Structure formats: structure tokens, C-alpha cells
Amino acid sequence: MLPVSQGKSPSFTVSPSKQFYHCFGCGAHGSAIGFVMEYQGIGFVDAVKMLAEGIGMQVPNERSVNPEASRKAREKQVSLEQLMQLASDFYRRELKGAANAVAYCKGRGLSGEIAARFGLGYAPDGWQNLEAAVDNYQDDKLVEAGLVIVAEDSGRRYDRFRDRLMFPIRNQRGAIVGFGGRVLGKGEPKYLNSPETPLFEKGRELYGLYEGRQAIREKNRVLVVEGYMDVVALAQYGIGYAVATLGTATTGEHVRKLLKHAEQVYFCFDGDAAGQKAAWRALVNSLPQLVDGKALNFLFLPTEHDPDSYVREFAPMRLKSC
Numbered sequence: 001m002l003p004v005s006q007g008k009s010p011s012f013t014v015s016p017s018k019q020f021y022h023c024f025g026c027g028a029h030g031s032a033i034g035f036v037m038e039y040q041g042i043g044f045v046d047a048v049k050m051l052a053e054g055i056g057m058q059v060p061n062e063r064s065v066n067p068e069a070s071r072k073a074r075e076k077q078v079s080l081e082q083l084m085q086l087a088s089d090f091y092r093r094e095l096k097g098a099a100n101a102v103a104y105c106k107g108r109g110l111s112g113e114i115a116a117r118f119g120l121g122y123a124p125d126g127w128q129n130l131e132a133a134v135d136n137y138q139d140d141k142l143v144e145a146g147l148v149i150v151a152e153d154s155g156r157r158y159d160r161f162r163d164r165l166m167f168p169i170r171n172q173r174g175a176i177v178g179f180g181g182r183v184l185g186k187g188e189p190k191y192l193n194s195p196e197t198p199l200f201e202k203g204r205e206l207y208g209l210y211e212g213r214q215a216i217r218e219k220n221r222v223l224v225v226e227g228y229m230d231v232v233a234l235a236q237y238g239i240g241y242a243v244a245t246l247g248t249a250t251t252g253e254h255v256r257k258l259l260k261h262a263e264q265v266y267f268c269f270d271g272d273a274a275g276q277k278a279a280w281r282a283l284v285n286s287l288p289q290l291v292d293g294k295a296l297n298f299l300f301l302p303t304e305h306d307p308d309s310y311v312r313e314f315a316p317m318r319l320k321s322c
């Protein structure tokens with residue numbers, strides 16, 4: 001079946017010799033590039049790059065006057081992504097034996113299936129736990145990826161994330177580019193994000209967009225919320241088309257990306273004064289991006305609620321019916 005079709009019976013065919021795909025159910029037809037553009041909700045250039053990366057090719061860049069520098073930049077990107085994946089695998093393994101983190105997830109109503117879908121993990125308490133996950137804890141790329149901090153006074157290295165429930169942030173290719181960590185004790189800040197890195201720009205990425213791409217495509221809508229836990233909790237309740245900004249205001253880049261994926265964009269922030277201000281900023285930054293055939297919608301919650309608490313108290317149909 002065509003992944004971007006609503007059909008229920010097999011009707012999808014690919015012709016390698018003619019280099020096209022066709023769906024007899026919905027009539028969709030096109031090339032590999034067109035398919036990736038539709039499936040991932042990305043532009044032509046990004047689709048070409050994604051396909052090239054899948055077979056180990058590098059797309060020439062007209063703006064690059066130094067092919068060698070471009071090659072090295074690509075190699076660095078790959079190595080940083082590999083480190084992020086190693087860290088994520090480590091955090092996921094640690095979650096299984098972390099009674100406090102498992103109890104927290106269960107207390108928030110999260111199933112093992114949802115935790116696995118979003119790749120939730122646990123960063124243990126302690127200073128250098130990641131040393132067990134990587135070949136060389138002294139590798140400067142760990143610092144560049146935002147996983148390790150070097151103390152200015154002593155030069156001592158230590159893990160950025162400690163005693164936190166970990167939420168991996170994926171880009172549209174599914175590569176892990178950052179993390180959000182929710183403290184389990186009384187420490188501050190409650191949520192800690194990866195810093196800006198060569199892989200990660202907060203103003204461009206949206207948590208849950210990769211995991212929710214199929215639901216977004218099927219519903220032709222996307223629900224923008226504030227936090228990681230909102231996204232995961234809503235998915236637990238059957239609302240799989242939610243995404244979150246990453247501790248920053250909704251940007252024009254966020255909105256452009258969302259409008260490529262769905263015709264209807266809903267914003268639903270916390271019901272307090274800060275949430276209302278976030279909604280206003282989202283409106284201001286969204287209006288210049290709005291085009292014909294697309295719509296922006298705003299849902300306002302009671303002051304004491306966020307999307308997570310709201311669906312737990314009133315059931316998900318309240319949001320699904322909007």
C-alpha cells in the first residue's frame with residue numbers, strides 16, 4: 001500500500017526500470033524524489049539530499065567553493081549523529097533499570113509502547129556515565145554535540161544530562177540531533193535542552209514531527225503544544241499529530257515547516273498567562289507564512305491546565321473534536 005494513501009488494500013507498485021511509483025487506489029504517481037517530498041513533507045533539494053545520503057553520495061553545493069571543506073563538514077555531521085545515537089541507545093538501556101524513571105512514566109500514564117515509539121530514556125545521576133557508552137570520553141565531538149561539558153576552571157569533563165528522563169529530538173530524516181531532559185527530583189531547571197550545535201537549531205526543529213508524520217498526513221492537521229510531555233501524553237491518548245516547540249517561541253521557520261505537512265495548524269499552549277503570551281507570539285510569527293488553502297487555529301485552555309492535564313481530566317475527545 002502507498003504510505004501516503006488512505007487506502008486499505010494493496011495497490012502500490014514500483015517500477016525500477018521506468019523509475020516511477022504508482023498507486024492504483026488513489027492515482028498518485030511520480031518519481032523517487034517526488035515520493036520522498038510527499039512522504040517526508042520536504043522540498044526538492046532536501047529530498048535529493050536525503051536520497052543521496054541513503055546511498056553514500058554527496059550532493060554538490062554551488063555555494064561551496066571548497067569541495068574538501070564540504071566533504072569534511074559532511075563527515076563531521078555523520079560522526080556527530082553517530083554519537084547522538086550512541087547516547088540515545090545508552091539512555092534507553094538505562095531506563096529499563098531506573099525504578100524512579102519508570103515509576104514517573106507510569107504515573108503520567110505512559111505505556112511501554114509509547115515510551116519505545118518516542119525513544120524515551122534515562123540519564124543516570126553521576127558525572128561521567130556516558131563514558132560507558134562511547135569509545136573515547138575525551139573526544140571533543142562529545143562537547144560539540146552538546147553531550148558533555150568541560151568545566152572552565154578545572155577542565156574536567158562531565159555529562160550535561162544527569163538524573164533526567166530523556167526525550168530524543170529527531171530531524172525529518174529521523175536522525176537524533178538533540179535531547180530534552182526532564183528532571184525527576186527537585187532540581188532546576190525542570191527541563192534542560194541540548195545547546196545549539198552543528199546538528200541542532202531550536203528555531204528550526206519541532207519535537208515529535210518525525211514520530212507524528214504519518215498521523216499528521218492522515219489527519220491533515222498538526223497540533224502545536226509547548227512541551228515534550230504534552231506530545232508524548234497526547235500520543236498515548238490517540239492524538240498522534242502533536243508537535244512541540246523546543247523551549248522557544250514559535251518561529252516563522254517552524255510554521256513554514258508545519259504548513260508543508262498539513263492544511264490545518266492548531267496551537268494549544270498552557271492555559272496560564274505565559275501560555276497566552278506564547279499563543280500571541282505564535283500568531284504574530286505565523287501570519288506572514290499563511291497562504292491560500294491553509295488555516296491557523298488557536299485553542300485556549302482553562303488557566304490551570306496544560307494539554308497533558310486537560311486530556312487526562314476531560315478525555316481526548318475534547319481536543320480531537322476541535
